[in-house]
Amino acid sequence: MSVIQVQRKPLTFAERTYLPQVFGGLMITLRHFFGRRVTLEYPEQRPEIAPGYRGVPTLVKDPNGREKCVSCQLCEFVCPPKAIRITPGEISGDGPSAHVEKAPREFEINMLRCIYCGLCQEVCPEEAIFLQNVYSVSGYSRDELVNDKEKLYQLGGTLPDRHFKWDKKQAAASASPIAHP
Amino acid sequence: MIDFLTNLPPVVLGLLKGLAVICVIFPIAGACSMAERKVSAWLQGRYGPNRVIVPWFAWMPFVGRGLQRLGVFNLLADGGKLLFKQDPLPGHVNKFYFMIAPAVAIIPAFTTVVVVPFGAYFDQAGQVVPLMLANVDVGLLAVFAIASLGIYSMILAGWASNSKYSFLGSVRASAQLVSYELSLTLSVLPVFLWVNAPGTVGSLSLARVVEFQSQPGFWGGTWFIFLMPVSAFVFLVALFAETNRLPFDMIESEADLVGGFHTEYGSFKWSLFFVAEYAHMTVGSGVFVLLFFGGWNPLPWLPIGTLFGWLGLVQSAGHVSYAIAIAQGVLSIAIFLAKVLFMIFFFMWVRWTVPRFRYDQVMRIGWRRLLPLALVNVVVYALLIAVIQK
Amino acid sequence: MSSALKPADLITVTIDGREIAVPKGTNMIEAAQVLGIEIPHFCYHSKLSVVGNCRMCLVEMGLPALDPATKQPVMDPATGKPKINWVAKPTIACFTNASPGLHIRTGTPLVRECREGVMEFLLVNHPLDCPICDQAGECKLQEQATGYGRGYSRYIEQKNVKPKRTLLGPRVMLDDERCILCSRCIRFSKEIARDDVLGFIDRGSHSTLACYPGRKLENNYSVNTVDICPVGALTSTDFRFKMRVWFLKTTPSICPESSVGVNTEVWSREGVVYRITPRRNDEVNDTWMADSGRLLYKQVTADHRLREPSVDGTTVAGAEALAQAGALLKAGGVAIVGSGRSSVEEQFLTRKLADAIAAPAWLVSRVGQGDGLLISADRNPNVRGALVTGLIKTVPEAELTELAAQIAAGKIKTVVSIGEDLTAAGLGEAQLNRIAIVYLGTHANATSAGAKVVLPTLTVFEKAGTFINQQFRLQRFAPAVPGPQGAADDLVILAGLVEAAGGGALASDIDGLWTTLASEIKPLATVTYQNLPATGLLLDASDFSDLPFPEDETLHFNPKQ
Structure with missing residues (x-):
């Protein structure tokens, strides 16, 4: 890599006295003194959260109230600070989601570890985990800052679904002659 | 009432006056710390402290809310915090000197006020009587002498803290104060050369300087800032350095010395240093106003006597009206205080505008720029005054 | 393919232009693998x-062209090599x-086109439920769809829907949708397990794997079908939905179930074992x-696992328990009941202990139906380990009849039992x-309940060591997970006892x-734990x-030989 020596412009006498610069600076700060305040008064005023903001990771349900996560553990795998901990479980019985077979028994995200990178959202094949607009996380103990499954669904709520993949699958199963031996 | 006061023994009267001054200066210094937070916020486009409110004020419809937004009550909260928080005494310090250093800081800061006039009234003879605790002839010299004692507190604090950051801070402070004291003193020499014309009775009293700026006529009513801008400039710069305000706060320089000389201090001891700094600033501003801004004269070429005349606040001959005297005193104090407060604002304004100099830059400016400038200034004005006052 | 073959038995084949000498009849998939x-x-x-x-292994095949007249290979004048007649259609390498x-x-x-076509057909009816499929991460279909598939699907019709949860047996669950009808499980059941219960029923895309009516896949080798299933069609009910394999x-470990010494792999995460699978060892x-x-x-986390050292039923520190045991040993009249479940190293230290206090030592046999x-x-x-190290x-x-007699004669006052239940052994x-x-x-039993000093030790999953199997093959195992807090390595405890006993x-x-x-055991003279081959070392028996x-007789062992 070639180096270009840049000659610094010699300072004029006025510049060497600092005074014009100091005076200019004083004028700038004076403008701010009378200018508009830019502070957001936080608890009362809240910042507008832009779409695509990466807030606290949350779990979402589809519009039919089905929990979308199937505990594939890809988010746990991809999570750089290892903040996610999933205990997989099986959906047993004959409930409406029994054909999905798998769901998390426990799902914990340690917000003390989370770095809000959004890789979990990116990797999720079921579109079940989203970094939404919750940005304020606080608690009195470390345990409080580990979001469990219940808290995650409470934070996440319901998001629209474009695919209804499992519903389609169920419809196909009920139409199929060989699905139920 | 007034008779009772004037007839008190001088010692008691002096004590009362002193208490009155402390009761004014201390809150001003405290309020300055609040003002500093607020001014810095405004200069940076922020709101600054605006949360604290005392319940009784919360019930007042507009005033309470306004005072809250101004952050007035934050002063109480800050003071309360500093008073009641744990007062740490590190194990590695020299306890005795560590404890007395803050007291040593606060004493000279308040003592200098003694010789600073802050207002004036006219007696029945039409003579100006300056309002001050002691109208001594050494005047300004006393201010310089006592104010520079403040450095001992910093040296004591830095040395007793037994910490390298504190020590470096205090070493820098002493070097800086010595360097700028010369320029400070030299810069005011032309003022007193001008005031004390050859043949008259010489005085270094600050009241005399103000009196000089209150004379009628173009030259008589001219403030010294217009007559001697270079002196004013050197004095101002040196004043910044002497009060350890940015851009000359080598003594703290949080960036490299943690907190400078008061690194090991906390809670109320620390706040005493804080108050002392603001007291220095207040007194320094007062001296600057007296020397160069015409003291309690409202405007250049408008002596306060003329203002009193317009307002009808004139003592009739042979009859002393205390009401008029008090009104004159209050008005002059108000004018003087307004100027001082503007100077304090200026101090803050500069602080939140100009970044800190490097230590070598401070030394270079002090010795190689400011001192020669002050010397040339003295010589030039001495020659000029000799020619004019011949 | 053993090295005993003479070069004359080898023939040269050419794969992608590279020549390799293999025994006649070698499968081309194996030959290519060597290259x-x-x-x-x-x-x-x-x-x-x-x-x-x-049909996934389709390759192009060719043979040297022979001159019909001379029956000699026709040489290609351009390269000077035999001219190859390539078969017009691809053939399967297997x-x-x-x-x-x-x-x-x-x-x-x-x-390449053949593979893409085969992959496309396989994926036509294969569900895309990798997120819930336990095979994901070790799935041949995933790997080869990535490596040899076309990368996108042209199939827009509805995929076949088949039963997702069919229990073939107590340990094997079938997901019909995922099955690619490779028939590995059928062949395994028939040829290896000799329990021919599996087969395909129905035709075309409706083909499904099923058990013979009235029977179940419940032989003791059924989970091997899960191992060899290239997709997630067969899953183990024990491991199903427990943890992703990645x-x-x-x-590497050794199965302690019998003297066969099955080579295994222990799969664990963060100190928890999730499953055990076989590790290939052709010997x-x-x-x-x-x-x-x-x-x-499951014995690692069993409820009756011993977790704390104790003396007279009271939990004490490990050093305290060891000191108590040492005092008992010094008092004399000691007999030792070693274990055929201990590793070779432990049995060696047990022998050292017996030597130090001149104590008699026995083992308890455990014989079942092979x-x-x-x-x-x-x-x-590891009975043969005890023989090699000289413990027995x-x-x-x-039954420990001899020991019982000596106790009855009052010659024995203290018995050191290494994991053996003395009640079950006839005392x-x-x-x-x-x-x-x-x-x-490692685990509580009647003997530990009545013991003066209990020193908890580690299971085979928690320690390093070696076993000598029925072939006198020395095989090593490594620790997969840490042991319980209060348990100590058997070697540490035994060495401590030897030292306490003088x-x-x-x-x-x-x-x-x-x-x-x-240095002390002749057959092991050249061996170290680290240089032991992965397939084990056959000792002189x-x-x-x-x-x-x-x-x-078992799979690779015949006692008559």
Whole structure:
């Protein structure tokens, strides 16, 4: 890599006295003194959260109230600070989601570890985990800052679904002659 | 009432006056710390402290809310915090000197006020009587002498803290104060050369300087800032350095010395240093106003006597009206205080505008720029005054 | 393919232009593997018969052109090599065996197109439920769709929907949708397990795997079908939905179920074992293991696991318990009941302990029914280790009659039991009341309950060591997970006991101990724990050839030989 020596412009006498610069600076700060305040008064005023903001990771349900996560553990795998901990479980019985077979028994995200990178959202094949607009996380103990499954669904709520993949699958199963031996 | 006061023994009267001054200066210094937070916020486009409110004020419809937004009550909260928080005494310090250093800081800061006039009234003879605790002839010299004692507190604090950051801070402070004291003193020499014309009775009293700026006529009513801008400039710069305000706060320089000389201090001891700094600033501003801004004269070429005349606040001959005297005193104090407060604002304004100099830059400016400038200034004005006052 | 073959038995074949000498009849998938060339396949399995029904291993094949007149190869004048007649259509590599002059090409556009076509057909009805599929991460279909598929789907119709949860047997669950009909499980059941219960029913895309009516896949080798299933169609009910495989760490281990010494892999994550699978060793277990051995990991977290050292039933510190045991040993009148479940190193230290206090030592035999495959009659994994290290001189008995007699005679006051239940080994109330017991073991039993000193030790999953199997093959296992807080490595405890008994200081780490072992035990003279081959080391067994071992024939062991 070639180096270009840049000659610094010699300072004029006025510049060497600092005074014009100091005076200019004083004028700038004076403008701010009378200018508009830019502070957001936080608890009362809240910042507008832009779409695509990466807030606290949350779990979402589809519009039919089905929990979308199937505990594939890809988010746990991809999570750089290892903040996610999933205990997989099986959906047993004959409930409406029994054909999905798998769901998390426990799902914990340690917000003390989370770095809000959004890789979990990116990797999720079921579109079940989203970094939404919750940005304020606080608690009195470390345990409080580990979001469990219940808290995650409470934070996440319901998001629209474009695919209804499992519903389609169920419809196909009920139409199929060989699905139920 | 007034008779009772004037007839008190001088010692008691002096004590009362002193208490009155402390009761004014201390809150001003405290309020300055609040003002500093607020001014810095405004200069940076922020709101600054605006949360604290005392319940009784919360019930007042507009005033309470306004005072809250101004952050007035934050002063109480800050003071309360500093008073009641744990007062740490590190194990590695020299306890005795560590404890007395803050007291040593606060004493000279308040003592200098003694010789600073802050207002004036006219007696029945039409003579100006300056309002001050002691109208001594050494005047300004006393201010310089006592104010520079403040450095001992910093040296004591830095040395007793037994910490390298504190020590470096205090070493820098002493070097800086010595360097700028010369320029400070030299810069005011032309003022007193001008005031004390050859043949008259010489005085270094600050009241005399103000009196000089209150004379009628173009030259008589001219403030010294217009007559001697270079002196004013050197004095101002040196004043910044002497009060350890940015851009000359080598003594703290949080960036490299943690907190400078008061690194090991906390809670109320620390706040005493804080108050002392603001007291220095207040007194320094007062001296600057007296020397160069015409003291309690409202405007250049408008002596306060003329203002009193317009307002009808004139003592009739042979009859002393205390009401008029008090009104004159209050008005002059108000004018003087307004100027001082503007100077304090200026101090803050500069602080939140100009970044800190490097230590070598401070030394270079002090010795190689400011001192020669002050010397040339003295010589030039001495020659000029000799020619004019011949 | 053993090295005993003479070069004359080898023939040269050419794969992608590279020549390799292989024995006649070698499968071309194996031959290519030797060269590092991967021929993708689903149905082919090296230990099963070849059926060639997945068509994934299609390659181009050619043979040298022969002059019809002279029967001599026609030489290509341009290259000076024999001219090759390439077969116009691709052939499957798994059914192609090495023959003289055989040429195959695995990377031509034709082959690539074939693979893409096969992959596309396989994926037509394969569900895209990798997120919930347990095979994800070790799925051949995933890997080969990535490596050889076209990368996108042209299929927009509805995929077949088939039953998702069919229990083929107590341990195997079938997901019909995922099945690619490779028939590996059918062949395994028929050829290896000899329990021919599986088969395909129906036709075309409705084909499904099913059990013979009225029967179930419940033989003791059923979970091997899960291992060999290239997709997630067969899953183990034990491991199903427990953990994704990419989180699991594998540790080479040895199954302690019987003296076969099945090579295994222990899959664990963060100190928890999730499953055990066989590790290929063509001399011992090929690629199989018994279902019963797969469940042994549960003993690690069993409720009756001993977790704290105790003296007279009171929990004490490990050093305190060791000191108490040492005092009992010094008092004299000690007998030692070693264990055929201990590792070679532990048995060596047990012998040192016996020598130090001149105590007699026995082992307890554990004989069951061998299944002729991978479970032998001797259910102690390491009786031969005790013989090699000199702890015992002869094959152990199931009952400790000699010990019982000595106790009755009042000669024995203390018995050191290494994981053996003395009650089960024939000692009655009368004998047990007369002795103090020092119990070293992993799990509580009647003996540990009545023991004076209990020293908890580690299971085979938590420690390093070696077993000597029925073939006198020395095989090592490594620790997969840490042991409980209060338990100590058997070697540490035994070395401590030897020192307390006045037998001098011995190394208690595996490498340090092996230097002693190598110098004192003749058959192990050249061995160290680290240089032991992954497939084990066959020891000279001539000294013990006339002992009456209980084992019958198993997969790779014949006692008559």
